[in-house]
Amino acid sequence: MSNEVRISAQAAKGPSLFRRLTASHGFMAVASPIVLLLLWEVAAQARLLDPRFFPAPSSVLGELVTLTLSGELPINLGWTVQRVLIGFVCGAVPAILLGLVMGLSPLLNALLRPTIAAIYPIPKIALFPLIMLIFGLGETSKWVIVGIAVFFQVFFSTLAGVVNIEHIYLDVATNFGASRWQAYRTVALPAALPFIFTGCQLGLGMALIVVVVAEQFGTKLGLGFMIWRSWQIFEVRDMFVALIVVALLGYGSQLAMLALERRLVQWKPKSGSQEVKT
């Protein structure tokens, strides 16, 4: 009898707090960057890292507050977000349309895919001087380079989504007399949506990478310019502030895209979202 009591007491106690916390994905997601920042802080305070080149996170945070209050950071952030959004729309919309059409048209696929596949491996930023020559030094060239970077990610994902549609769905649509437009709208697009969102997530990440580089030319606004300028004038803390904001912007945009996907693609199993997240 006494044995039974002991067993039930142990069962009530359950796994230790540490085990429970480490088993929680949410906790680990928050804890890992915090631990990293703490290690960085300790290393900088203990002078294991040269704080003139790797300033302590606490001093970077202080600078972040100063730059936010002065308005410099919000202005630069606003310009970068604007360029990413406009460029993203310019790239994603034609990519989705072309991906859908090429996915359902073997002829068009055979005609255009080799050209697109050949252009794809060219580092997009290497095209920037050419784009500046064509579109000038202003905003248009930045939208175009972001658009190109986004286009390929979204296009190939959309194409993969449409090509992988089980043919029976298209056959059913045809048998029920669906027009080409209806087949696109009611079969191809919904089936490809999870792939499109994956492409959009990748495209957004690529857009940020490209815009940060593009903002080093022909502008005095944007997070990319802020990073470059801070390095040029050797104001390293400002550079870290801008780098951290770019990282947060990237993470935030991925979360926003996931939330939108959950809202629009309700039939997609949750595990799929998890995969995309990683």
Place this chain on the structure above:
Amino acid sequence: MKLARRAALAAMLGAFSFGAQAADTVKVSVYQSVSDAGIYIANDKGYFKEQGIEIDVVQLDSVSSVVTALASGQIDVAGGAPSAAIYNSVRQGIGIRIVADKGSMRKGGGYICLVVRKGLEDQIKSVADLKGRKVAWSGTGIGTTNEPALDHMLKQANLRDSDLLLQNLTFGDSLAALASGSVDAAYLIEPLAQSAEQKGIGKLFMTGDQMYLDQQVAVLLYGANFAAKKPDVAKRFMVAYLKGVRDYNDAFVKNKDRAAIVSILTKNTTVKAAALYDKMVMPGLNPDGAVNIAGMTDDMKWFQSKGYLKEPVDVAKAVNMSFVDAAIKQLGQY
């Protein structure tokens, strides 16, 4: 007798070991520009070797890279512009020191010039005529010495930078923009200004010394470790460097041994055509190594007023002329 032989042998060995003593290697960063002439001439003419120094040339692309490399001891000596990056590094306790001149807008030596596009010479006759014009000006917005130069030029006509449609392009891209008609004028470093004239792209409008006389646009920098731990090598380096600079002045000011110096420069710098040296505005290099501290202080204040520096810096503390002084003691005034 035996003792005498041993002593003689020891003396011979001693002499041999001194003669065979390895030269001190000094890592130097240069941009391959004509204002690096002092270093190239000293190297080519054996002045460094004479001082028991061997130089290891490294090429870095920006002042920030130079600051990082000097601070970490990857290089010992560098040429660079006294830009906001230098003052910020001094403010943050990085022991880099300005030790000598490496280029200034001395009278007749203003080697960064404003060139007006061909066909606009009749319309742009004075600084005031630049109002509303598209002008390529390299290094704007990042705290370079090009910016105070622009400010000085505009003040001649009571203009501000917002009165111009400024394009921040590299010097090379500025020339291309001038050629394509994208800009009406471009701030170009030699030999690009001369090249623009020769190719019929533009016409020289104003030289650097006409914009901002005696502006310090390039300096020789010593890393903290080099200056503190190897002061003797640092002094010897300066002797060789100033000898090189004096040869440069002999060639381009006194026309002495000019062909040999041009040959050294065509071999080492990016200006490969010997004929260009007869036409281009040559950088002003002070044969006594002096720098314009008052001018640099003005520039530093200007950088601070534009937000490139969060706090002012005592420019005099960023300068260490003791190596130049020691070299002058040895070489005498030019």
